[in-house]
Amino acid sequence: MAASFGAKRGALSSNTSLCRVLLGELVSGGVRLRRAASNAAAADHQKVCMELVRSRDYDGYVSSLLLPEEARRSSLALRAFNVELAQVKDSVSQKTIGLMRMQFWKTAIEEVYRDEPPNQPVSTELWRAVRKHQLTKRWLLRIITEREKGLEDRAYRNLQELESYSENTQSSLIYLLLECLGVRNVHADHAASHVGKAQGIVTCLRATPYHSGRRKVYLPMDLCMQHGASQEDFIRGSREQKVRDVVYDIASQAHVHLHHARSFSSSVPAAANVAFLQTVVLEDYLQRVRRADFDVFHPSLKNRNPLVAFQMYLQSWRKTY
Numbered sequence: 001m002a003a004s005f006g007a008k009r010g011a012l013s014s015n016t017s018l019c020r021v022l023l024g025e026l027v028s029g030g031v032r033l034r035r036a037a038s039n040a041a042a043a044d045h046q047k048v049c050m051e052l053v054r055s056r057d058y059d060g061y062v063s064s065l066l067l068p069e070e071a072r073r074s075s076l077a078l079r080a081f082n083v084e085l086a087q088v089k090d091s092v093s094q095k096t097i098g099l100m101r102m103q104f105w106k107t108a109i110e111e112v113y114r115d116e117p118p119n120q121p122v123s124t125e126l127w128r129a130v131r132k133h134q135l136t137k138r139w140l141l142r143i144i145t146e147r148e149k150g151l152e153d154r155a156y157r158n159l160q161e162l163e164s165y166s167e168n169t170q171s172s173l174i175y176l177l178l179e180c181l182g183v184r185n186v187h188a189d190h191a192a193s194h195v196g197k198a199q200g201i202v203t204c205l206r207a208t209p210y211h212s213g214r215r216k217v218y219l220p221m222d223l224c225m226q227h228g229a230s231q232e233d234f235i236r237g238s239r240e241q242k243v244r245d246v247v248y249d250i251a252s253q254a255h256v257h258l259h260h261a262r263s264f265s266s267s268v269p270a271a272a273n274v275a276f277l278q279t280v281v282l283e284d285y286l287q288r289v290r291r292a293d294f295d296v297f298h299p300s301l302k303n304r305n306p307l308v309a310f311q312m313y314l315q316s317w318r319k320t321y
Helices: 002-056 058-065 069-086 095-112 121-133 137-152 159-180 186-206 208-213 221-226 231-235 241-262 270-276 278-291 308-318
Strands: none
Touching: 002 058, 002 069, 002 121, 058 069, 058 278, 058 308, 069 095, 069 121, 069 137, 069 159, 095 121, 095 137, 121 159, 137 159, 159 186, 159 241, 159 270, 186 208, 186 241, 186 270, 186 278, 208 231, 221 241, 231 241, 241 278, 270 308, 278 308
């Protein structure tokens, strides 16, 4: 009887051990499955951001790929965030809907910093970038706030207003890129401010034919009035001298900001130079519009220069801007 009881007990103990092993395998298997699912989702989110930037901000896409590996993914997340905001204005038919989308992003940023990002690719990738580099929340919110103001859908009153918009959007993005590179330096920030302003001004010029085709003009009103150029002149794609004079003044200001940015080059840490690869794109456009005698509607300005990507690579290799 005792032997029988001992045998039963031994069998029970053996079954218990087997159950524990099986339970352990189930738990660890579940963990592995969840981890694999999480990794797959993260890879999908990264791919979504990459494709969004590649299709809507190709120059930003190329410059991101040229960053050090530890900053590359975060740069794509930031540029995807910027693209999401930039396309709100053209993708909504009513300002109210645009404001709702901007409010979504304001809430999303707050949730990102609470470690509770929305289950949305760009938000998730942004959360990863914030955690990895301790990105400054103020810059992200400033981009949203300024893009929200842009929903007013009116021309800039003067060049200073365009520069302010550019500082709050493009420069803020570069400040964040510098943080991704581990650079927190006052001279780099000064350079970033001027590069961002130059980029905002050039973007406004480059988009003029597109906007004119939709009967919209955003160029500074004070310069248009100064040269006697009306909005209708731009809407019908006029190539008159007065229109070229407006373009000349705006392009000249962008060039001034590029010059100021480069004046800090000897004081800017070497690690920061790759954050300014967009200067290649800006310089290329300014040179091409000059060769077109500041005719912003010239056919030569419609196509992207295929050599720009190679020039950006050379600049990253030389560690200059």
